[in-house]
Amino acid sequence: MTVQLKPETERLVEEEIRSGHFHSVDELIVAGVRAWREKYQAAEPDEALPKQRPEGRKSLVQLFAESPFNGLSLDFERFPDTLPPVDP
Numbered sequence: 001m002t003v004q005l006k007p008e009t010e011r012l013v014e015e016e017i018r019s020g021h022f023h024s025v026d027e028l029i030v031a032g033v034r035a036w037r038e039k040y041q042a043a044e045p046d047e048a049l050p051k052q053r054p055e056g057r058k059s060l061v062q063l064f065a066e067s068p069f070n071g072l073s074l075d076f077e078r079f080p081d082t083l084p085p086v087d088p
Contacts, residue, residue: 013025013028
């Protein structure tokens, strides 16, 4: 695929790569497509886009593993889904 960019757009892309926000034009385009989809709530993700976690975000496993509560014997109890009837 050949893409023609306006000089201003090309300058912006080069700045983002030089700044280290992205390592390649492909990475920048994938991030842009993902942002667009998130904003406009696209129905189905494209399987061609590699699945990456946004920078600074952790997986649920990492979150629990690095939690300050890790290793403590905490017992969490879940409230029932229904509430008792209220007397008038």
